[in-house]
Amino acid sequence: MALNPPHWTDCRKELADRLGTVPRLLVATDFDGTLAPICARPEDVRLPAEAHTALTALAAHPGVRVAVLSGRNLADLIRRTDLPRAVHAGNHGLEIQGGGMDYVQPQALAARPVLDAAILFLREALQGLPGIFIEDKGLTLSMHYRLAEPANLSHVETAAMACAARFSTLKRHCGKMVVEFRPDVPWDKGYALKRLLKGLGLPAAAALYMGDDTTDEDAFAALNGLGTSFHVGQDPQTRARFRMHDTYDTAEFLQWLRKLRVG
Ligand SMILES: [Mg+2]
Incomplete structure (x- = not known):
């Protein structure tokens, strides 16, 4: 590098x-x-x-x-x-x-039902927390927390880890104030x-x-x-x-x- x-x-x-x-x-x-x-x-x-x-x-x-x-x-x-x-x-x-x-x-398209379940899971886990929102992007999902209060950041981390454990066919990626879940395809x-x-x-x-x-x-x-x-x-x-x-x-x-x- x-x-x-x-x-x-x-x-x-x-x-x-x-x-x-x-x-x-x-x-x-x-x-x-x-x-x-x-x-x-x-x-x-x-x-x-x-x-x-x-x-x-x-x-x-x-x-x-x-x-x-x-x-x-x-x-x-x-x-x-x-x-x-x-x-x-x-x-x-x-x-x-x-x-x-x-x-x-094609594998990403086939994984859509799992993504639906993960979106539901995260929305339930994080509901009521201001400044955090789940974006459905069709083939992937994004959990945005740029507007979250610092005190709530641990909830983001916990929810992301729970989601990753529950939906093991999705891959977790961390970006700038966003956690993303994508189908586990190469x-x-x-x-x-x-x-x-x-x-x-x-x-x-x-x-x-x-x-x-x-x-x-x-x-x-x-x-x-x-x-x-x-x-x-x-x-x-x-x-x-x-x-x-x-x-x-x-x-x-x-x-x-x-x-x-x-x-
Ligand atoms: Mg960029």
Whole structure:
């Protein structure tokens, strides 16, 4: 694992060499915390205009594909990005649409009854606790606790552990102020990115990926040192090759990339 990767603006020459010359470039990115600033409630998150404009121009260019990979469900992601020419991968890529792909991971689909039971279980376990809510994402569930009172955080932990013990066919993942349960299928953003590359007929060297969270590390790893990866945030422990500070910084990078690729 790399330590403290350099900031992208310190490597413009290298990045221009890597990203400017590939005949077809895949611009793949996470959404929350990478393109769009995180809000206390996920439904309040919006794609900033600067990022939207740059991504729209990139997606319209024949030499570029844009893909957004998110933990959000597919319908929510499509609505929120408003990028009709992009490929969208929801639920960490368990569902993919666009670029000739229309995919739902079959084992995840089959696990829906277990997910229903887990949602019911968690809603009962946490009812009455303010600032904690369970989001049904179709193929996965998220337990959000960003607005929880600190005194209630132990309830979150207890409920999450009880849920994991009771529904052993679901896998627990911890993100930023969110605990997620997903069907226990060999799938993550790394698999999703590889599937995207295969579906689009592109090598890993033709891809860049930007992400801010632990789930994005799988996508950084999937590029195997061949593609170009960016960690958004200050965490020094990342597999990514380059760093961006925050969502304003990613928007600046996308504007720079647009000039490089589209003009
Ligand atoms: Mg994120």
